[in-house]
Amino acid sequence: MGSSSSNMNHIPNAQELMQETGFSAAHLLRLYERFEFLDRDGKGELSPDDFEAVRELALNPIGGRIIEAFFPQGQETVDFASFVRVLAHFRPNDPNRKDGAQQDQANSRTRKLKFAFQLYDQDRDGKISRNELLQVLRAMLGIQVTEEQLQSIAERAIQEADLDRDGAISFDEFKKSLEKVNIDHKMSVRFLK
Amino acid sequence: MAALWTLLFCLVWPACLALTPPAELPQPHNLPPVLGMNSSDGSPSVDVPMALRVFSMDYHHVQAPFEIVLWIMLASLAKLGFHWSGRVPAVVPESCLLIMVGLLVGGVIYGVRHSAPPTLSADAFFLFLLPPIVLDAGYFLPGRLFFENLGTILWYAVLGTLWNVLGIGLSLYGVCLLAQNSLGDVSLLHCLLFGSLIAAVDPVAVLSVFQEMHVNDQLHILVFGESLLNDAVTVVLYKLFESFLRLPTVSGLDVLLGGCRVVVVGLGGLFVGLFFGLLAALTSRFTSRAQVIAPLFVFLYSYLSYLTSEMLHLSGIMAIVTCAVTMKQYVEANVSERSNTSIQYFLKMWSSVSETLIFIFLGVSTIQDVHMWSWPFVCSTLLLCLIWRASGVLLLTAVVNKLRRNAVTFRDQFIIAYGGLRGAICFSLVFLIDDFPKKRLFITTTIVVILFTVFVQGMTIKPLVELLDVKRKKRALPTVSEEIHSRLIDYLLAGIEDVVGYWGQHYWKDKFEQFNRKYLRRFLIREDHQARSSILRVYQELERREQRGDEETPPLVDPRSHSRPLLPGEMDSIRRILSRNLQSFNNKQTPAYSRHTLNQDANKDRMRKPLHRHQSLGERYTFTQQAEDGEFSGSGRPRKGLSRSHTVCSISPRPVFQETSVSPASAQTAETPNSSSTSREDPVSVQNQTTVGGAPRKHLSFVLENEEK
Numbered sequence: 001m002g003s004s005s006s007n008m009n010h011i012p013n014a015q016e017l018m019q020e021t022g023f024s025a026a027h028l029l030r031l032y033e034r035f036e037f038l039d040r041d042g043k044g045e046l047s048p049d050d051f052e053a054v055r056e057l058a059l060n061p062i063g064g065r066i067i068e069a070f071f072p073q074g075q076e077t078v079d080f081a082s083f084v085r086v087l088a089h090f091r092p093n094d095p096n097r098k099d100g101a102q103q104d105q106a107n108s109r110t111r112k113l114k115f116a117f118q119l120y121d122q123d124r125d126g127k128i129s130r131n132e133l134l135q136v137l138r139a140m141l142g143i144q145v146t147e148e149q150l151q152s153i154a155e156r157a158i159q160e161a162d163l164d165r166d167g168a169i170s171f172d173e174f175k176k177s178l179e180k181v182n183i184d185h186k187m188s189v190r191f192l193k
Numbered sequence: 194m195a196a197l198w199t200l201l202f203c204l205v206w207p208a209c210l211a212l213t214p215p216a217e218l219p220q221p222h223n224l225p226p227v228l229g230m231n232s233s234d235g236s237p238s239v240d241v242p243m244a245l246r247v248f249s250m251d252y253h254h255v256q257a258p259f260e261i262v263l264w265i266m267l268a269s270l271a272k273l274g275f276h277w278s279g280r281v282p283a284v285v286p287e288s289c290l291l292i293m294v295g296l297l298v299g300g301v302i303y304g305v306r307h308s309a310p311p312t313l314s315a316d317a318f319f320l321f322l323l324p325p326i327v328l329d330a331g332y333f334l335p336g337r338l339f340f341e342n343l344g345t346i347l348w349y350a351v352l353g354t355l356w357n358v359l360g361i362g363l364s365l366y367g368v369c370l371l372a373q374n375s376l377g378d379v380s381l382l383h384c385l386l387f388g389s390l391i392a393a394v395d396p397v398a399v400l401s402v403f404q405e406m407h408v409n410d411q412l413h414i415l416v417f418g419e420s421l422l423n424d425a426v427t428v429v430l431y432k433l434f435e436s437f438l439r440l441p442t443v444s445g446l447d448v449l450l451g452g453c454r455v456v457v458v459g460l461g462g463l464f465v466g467l468f469f470g471l472l473a474a475l476t477s478r479f480t481s482r483a484q485v486i487a488p489l490f491v492f493l494y495s496y497l498s499y500l501t502s503e504m505l506h507l508s509g510i511m512a513i514v515t516c517a518v519t520m521k522q523y524v525e526a527n528v529s530e531r532s533n534t535s536i537q538y539f540l541k542m543w544s545s546v547s548e549t550l551i552f553i554f555l556g557v558s559t560i561q562d563v564h565m566w567s568w569p570f571v572c573s574t575l576l577l578c579l580i581w582r583a584s585g586v587l588l589l590t591a592v593v594n595k596l597r598r599n600a601v602t603f604r605d606q607f608i609i610a611y612g613g614l615r616g617a618i619c620f621s622l623v624f625l626i627d628d629f630p631k632k633r634l635f636i637t638t639t640i641v642v643i644l645f646t647v648f649v650q651g652m653t654i655k656p657l658v659e660l661l662d663v664k665r666k667k668r669a670l671p672t673v674s675e676e677i678h679s680r681l682i683d684y685l686l687a688g689i690e691d692v693v694g695y696w697g698q699h700y701w702k703d704k705f706e707q708f709n710r711k712y713l714r715r716f717l718i719r720e721d722h723q724a725r726s727s728i729l730r731v732y733q734e735l736e737r738r739e740q741r742g743d744e745e746t747p748p749l750v751d752p753r754s755h756s757r758p759l760l761p762g763e764m765d766s767i768r769r770i771l772s773r774n775l776q777s778f779n780n781k782q783t784p785a786y787s788r789h790t791l792n793q794d795a796n797k798d799r800m801r802k803p804l805h806r807h808q809s810l811g812e813r814y815t816f817t818q819q820a821e822d823g824e825f826s827g828s829g830r831p832r833k834g835l836s837r838s839h840t841v842c843s844i845s846p847r848p849v850f851q852e853t854s855v856s857p858a859s860a861q862t863a864e865t866p867n868s869s870s871t872s873r874e875d876p877v878s879v880q881n882q883t884t885v886g887g888a889p890r891k892h893l894s895f896v897l898e899n900e901e902k
Contacts, residue, residue, distance in 0.1 A: 051692065057688055057692065066692070087693060090686070115685075116681060116685060136681060140681065156673045157673050160674045161672075169674075174678070177675055178675060181675065186679070186683075187686060189690055189693060
């Protein structure tokens with residue numbers, strides 16, 4: 001791969017980032033190379049165009065939402081530190097690290113689920129409304145499903161998950177409905193071990 | 194329908210009467226001169242001079258090609274009749290029917306001539322009948338899906354085949370040892386040889402069965418890839434054991450050398466294929482002035498690669514598949530649309546004919562007096578095939594599921610295991626064995642296994658799978674919300690992996706793509722086609738996505754009015770919708786491979802529809818920072834109203850990008866040149882200038898369009 005330690009100097013706050021996210025130096029370096037690759041104009045920051053240059057992302061039904069997730073509220077560009085922080089969510093859970101602050105780790109189960117939750121919850125009100133669910137369903141299922149079927153599916157999903165009967169899915173209800181799913185296995189990019 | 198069958202009958206009768214082995218050189222040994230003929234074999238007649246014959250017939254002259262054509266005609270008419278016969282295709286897979294026709298014809302021939310009907314010579318099979326099928330499979334291989342699942346496919350193909358071969362071979366040897374009196378002279382090597390040929394799962398038969406079943410794309414590519422690659426493995430192992438048989442003794446060194454040989458043969462075939470594939474791509478670059486012969490090069494080079502590797506005793510199947518996969522993208526970019534269509538149609542046609550001929554011959558050759566029967570051998574072979582395949586699949590899947598994100602479910606495993614139909618490759622391999630006392634037993638057993646798998650397994654797999662689905666439903670299934678959220682996470686992860694350029698999959702793919710772009714494409718593709726191909730490909734992919742949903746947007750239904758508990762039937766349909774739609778994501782919109790059809794949308798719609806769509810490309814590609822009501826970013830429902838209202842100035846057969854963006858641009862108002870000019874560039878780049886379109890915007894443009902009219 002040709003990575004030398006001198007490259008680490010290019011990365012601002014490398015040590016703090018490693019501490020915060022749990023990435024090793026090699027991974028950080030690799031992510032930095034990827035960051036530079038995506039940053040075609042060499043600005044040191046990524047804008048939405050750069051993300052869209054990734055062809056497969058354009059074909060992804062929720063590609064737009066994923067891209068948005070990289071940009072913190074209101075910002076137009078993302079720098080390397082924020083890029084890495086977002087990706088830290090997808091590190092596989094390291095069972096050997098027994099920090100006290102386990103829950104705050106970026107890749108903890110709760111944080112992973114929160115990330116997924118925020119893909120639905122565009123208006124950040126802490127709940128997935130029926131509309132938001134419908135939008136995502138429409139994007140994912142799109143074509144071969146009629147509108148009534150979509151409505152029924154969304155209705156059914158809310159019925160199942162909504163325990164306090166407020167017509168929307170809160171984060172706790174979301175977590176509960178996914179309790180049988182092995183989130184750590186599913187929501188990890190394996191190389192980021 | 195009746196006319197078809199009459200025609201068929203009229204052709205079958207003379208065909209049966211006048212038949213000799215058509216695939217070999219005409220041998221006059223048992224050809225009764227039924228039809229009176231005045232044979233003139235080209236030599237000047239020095240007989241008694243007769244009056245000048247006004248009408249004469251000379252059959253010998255045209256015998257060989259005539260019979261070949263008759264066979265092919267018979268096969269194709271049978272196929273036609275099959276497809277017209279109502280409900281039969283749903284129950285009986287096509288391969289079954291063809292074998293039955295073959296049996297019928299064989300029976301008729303036997304009855305008429307009281308001697309064995311012609312058999313398929315192994316050379317004819319391997320040199321003429323097999324290459325078109327494999328070429329067709331390789332050319333239409335869904336590339337991305339295949340390479341994404343390559344690890345799993347190789348795992349099943351190589352390890353699975355080895356497991357089957359060794360298992361069946363060794364167990365059969367055990368059976369032979371147990372039945373010493375009747376089977377004593379079958380040695381271990383013979384058993385291993387037999388094991389290697391009987392383990393060959395036939396892609397032809399398998400895929401013809403899958404047509405009727407709802408098989409998701411991942412499973413499809415797994416089975417398809419596995420059957421393709423395990424052909425190569427099987428043939429290699431077969432040849433290995435055969436050469437062992439010819440050696441006086443087999444030592445440990447020989448086994449080791451055998452192992453090396455397997456690797457060499459496989460990789461050698463790969464490189465031969467690569468070489469010819471690149472040559473073909475290069476040649477196609479220069480065919481612009483002689484477009485008519487462009488398709489010919491595809492076939493010539495592929496066949497040449499096959500023959501070359503056969504000559505060098507390398508794996509011809511690997512060569513031809515690699516050749517096809519390699520040259521496809523460059524050839525498609527270089528040659529005209531019509532040539533592309535010709536290539537595709539010819540491939541389909543030839544492979545179809547080959548397949549039909551093979552199955553009919555299979556049926557015909559069953560009627561022979563060379564059979565030798567042995568209950569223990571045949572029954573144990575059948576049983577062992579099933580057992581070893583099932584156990585192999587179970588074991589391998591257990592391991593591979595740890596490494597895949599999309600697990601291979603139990604239903605899939607059942608289909609893979611039970612769908613391991615044997616076909617023509619086993620059949621011809623068994624004929625190739627050097628003669629030894631029990632060869633006829635092997636032939637009989639092979640035929641029995643093939644018939645059993647094709648008929649019994651082929652016909653029962655669909656009902657069994659449906660039964661399995663029903664049983665599954667009785668257990669606790671994931672809730673709808675769980676499924677939806679899981680799928681969302683799948684998409685999310687796919688996206689993140691794309692962003693990160695995930696090692697192992699995308700890393701190598703990216704590297705290859707860079708290499709491809711920098712060197713290969715510039716060398717192998719014509720200059721003026723280079724830019725078009727990359728942008729147009731993305732564009733066309735997106736178009737194909739949109740085309741699937743070209744229907745009216747249903748009016749927004751008030752959700753409250755529909756809140757009632759769902760009927761079980763509805764739940765079922767919801768589940769089916771979810772699983773079928775969401776699992777096709779990885780497929781990236783390439784339609785599933787089918788031997789018998791060309792996917793129409795690949796050709797026709799591509800030419801017409803894109804011209805409607807580019808206008809709204811700008812709106813579709815805005816990635817909004819704030820969501821608006823009813824609006825969702827990324828690709829979504831096509832704006833139907835817009836596409837209908839567009840006036841397309843010219844619909845040329847070639848979707849040349851530049852033209853279309855020019856003509857409507859002139860007809861549109863100020864805001865649209867923005868989108869059309871930006872659509873000249875890589876359409877994937879965001880158009881942030883064109884603001885978000887929601888329902889209000891759609892209306893706006895619609896109104897504008899109308900104003901033009």
